[in-house]
Amino acid sequence: MTWTLSTSLDDFRGQAGEFLASRPAENTVLLTIAHRLAEAGLDVFGERPPVFGWWRGEEGGPVEGAFLQTPPFPPRLSFMPPAAAAELAVRLAEAGSGFTEVTGIGGGADAVRAFGEAWTAATGAGQTVSVSERLYRLGELTDPPRPPAGRHRLAEPADRELAIRWYCEFLSEAKVRLPDVPKAVDEKIANGGLHLWEDDGRPVSFAGTSPVLAGMSRIGPVYTPVDLRGHGYASAVTAAASAHVLGLGAQEVLLYTDLSNPISNSIYQQIGYRAVEDAVVLDFEAR
Incomplete structure (x- = not known):
């Protein structure tokens, strides 16, 4: 060896x-x-x-x-x-x-x-x-059990400041470091990898997607501000982002969840994600 x-x-x-x-x-x-x-x-x-x-x-x-x-x-x-x-x-x-x-x-x-x-x-x-x-792989994508009001759209340059603020809030909550958040957000927006859920014309949740590589794309981060949680927005934007990368040719759609968060581990399984391995x-x- x-x-x-x-x-x-x-x-x-x-x-x-x-x-x-x-x-x-x-x-x-x-x-x-x-x-x-x-x-x-x-x-x-x-x-x-x-x-x-x-x-x-x-x-x-x-x-x-x-x-x-x-x-x-x-x-x-x-x-x-x-x-x-x-x-x-x-x-x-x-x-x-x-x-x-x-x-x-x-x-x-x-x-x-x-x-x-x-x-x-x-x-x-x-x-x-x-x-x-826990690493999850998408099986058969299904709609959230309680779909919220609103619609999915890709983030645009006008959403940059909001996306940076939400990225920083997510990183702080997850205790994760990222050297240059504005650069990461700019790349996501430019590459069509930042997804928003809008309710009544107002962004309420977001999800990132990675490029399709070797037939794979990974969802993350997924974030909803604290005061907007409990409405199903995270499930909806994740499902929409998953459908988007499937449309780009992804054969494997993946995401990680924090094992200490039972809510995230539950909601992703409800839209078709199945456990692969623990990390x-x-x-x-x-x-």
Whole structure:
């Protein structure tokens, strides 16, 4: 078994691209991050350069696992055997800060836990669970059980300030960092990836969609301001955004939910989403 570590996005996509596309659901985050790096530049997530790696179960065999990291964010694991994740932890610990600084790890729960155990053994670092999520895949899209009034439309440049404010509110509530919210919003609007639900001509909820890559698109974020919740707007805008990307050719429509939020885990299942796997983000702390 062997890992190859790299600082080249081109090499990463050339070596691991086919593998990532072969499992677009479990590899959705890596696919979208690699695409954004290629489209917007290697500094789109921060000043420090990203790092990459791919794993072969046997010398000369096919790639069966991959990771990427865009500092200051932790590495993200693809689908991979737990043994590969544990081996990666040892390799990154050996490479040290000269290659990258590892302050956490994210991905499918089994691989992340294997990485975390090996990282703790190799470095003595403690670990805590930062995020517990569930990945859902759309089965048959159905209308929300209680459709709200209003309609769906794509966001336009005139919606920019509202979208930035809602993005910031979502990030604060979810305790998620994003280096440049205005840039992210501008890209979403320009690419037709920001969806609004309007009620009586007023935006009341929004949902983002990622580009269709390897037949996959991911919904997120989904946000309704606190004072407008309880009317079914999030379900409606998610269903509309899902239908939109299906119309663009997506064969896999995905989304993540916070496992601590029973409402979101319920409403998405009501419109046709089915669980794929659990995902975890661990934070590491020096002892």
